[in-house]
Amino acid sequence: MCYDIKASLEAQLSRARRKNDEHAVEEILEKLLPFTDLPLFHSSGFNHPDLLIYTDRSPNFPEVATWGLVPHWVKNEAAMKKQWNNTLNARGETIFEKSSFRDAAKNHRCILYVDGFFEHHHCNKSVYPFYIYRKDQQPLALAALYSEWTNPETGGILNTFSIVSTQGNSFMAKIHNNPKLEGPRMPVILPTELEEKWLNPINDALDIKAIKELIREYPDNELQAHPVAKLRGKQYAGNVETITDEVDYPIPKITG
Template sequence: MCYDVKTSLEAQLKRAKKSQDLKAIEEIVEKLGSLTDLPLHHASGFSHPEVLVYTNEDPFYPIVATWGLIPHWVNNVEQQKKIWNSTLNARVETIFDIPAFRDAANEKRCIFYVDGFYEHHHFDNNTYPFFIQRKNNEPLALAALWSKWVHPEHGGIINSFSIVTTVGNGMMAKIHNNPKLKEPRMPLMLSEDMEEQWLSSHADFEKELTALLNTDNNLELQAHTVGKLRGKNYAGNIASISEEVVYTELKTEEFNF
């Protein structure tokens, strides 16, 4: 799954910079930057951080959204608080079937840019966190779904999103080996061509998704172990959290290609 990420304002400006509209970029930084929790050297989805996502409604100007999708049909705060811890991730295989994601899968897809993400590897009854990023250090574009929810008490609008996951392959199949899951998982990472497909507004996107999932994204990844992300030894949201920490009992060279 994908519950932990590293992201910065610089990474989240990647798509806006494609338009080469410097005035728009300045506006995003001035108007939206302060409304986010960036930079996030490490953030758990369960803390529901505020970040920027690019939606299919405006592919080059982001919105502020909280991690943990709140379906538009949620009708009270109690239900909202109950559901958003279970909607941090959405399995791509079932997004058109599960009520919480169905409408968003058809109508509201978005991209969440990160510097990298963290996953836990299980070995000898212990867990070891890894940081995964692109080999060229460019931001990763993660496929996501979003929703616009009207708060029933004050009428304010809350934008929220869920990261879409798929079956883990290659390096990720080795790292993400949670014994409680039937198979390894990883976020659905998009190449530049795949980004445009994901944000397309075609009516029958469900059919297009099959072709998209069969596309080679050509993204080269690298990974290294980091310090603990849970418990009393967790250092917190600090810049050094993504730096390598070596665990001698692990042969980490096996996880890179």
């Protein structure tokens, strides 16, 4: 699963900066940043934060979108609020089958850039949060789906997204070990050289096959993790920069 992320402004801007288009970066900062919740040192998807996504229709200039995909067929705002807590993640194995995701999987794919994500580790009948990130400290490019929903009551348009997940690698198996859940799971992390393929249009069955081949676990040796302060309950410090600082718990060390 991937319900908790860190998304700094620099990580979110990484794709735009890669194109060396400073004018585009300035425009993003001026016109889009005020409508986001950035920076997010920690945020839960259940808070439905507004972030930047790079879509197949606008691959180099991001759009603001809310975490929690709302399919176009949702009938009203009450149904929307019930729906989007169930669509924070989309299981990659079934995105072309599930009614909530199949239209987006075929026609509306996007990339979300984050610094890292959080998962909870179960040990000695207690739960410990871990922060997971690339060893080289570069942003993670997460495969995602997006959807535009028109509120029939107000006419307003809500742009939303869901992070695609896949089977976790052996490194994630050491962390994401909740005995009550099928797992391990992890977000689909796109290697830099494969990012554009995720945004390619789908015209036939071969194109669908090419997208499905991108839905796979990320190499173990490119990730690392460390335990952090509590992300739930009274001990939670909130969206503060120190939330990803390492905390020494009385548990075995997890290494890649």
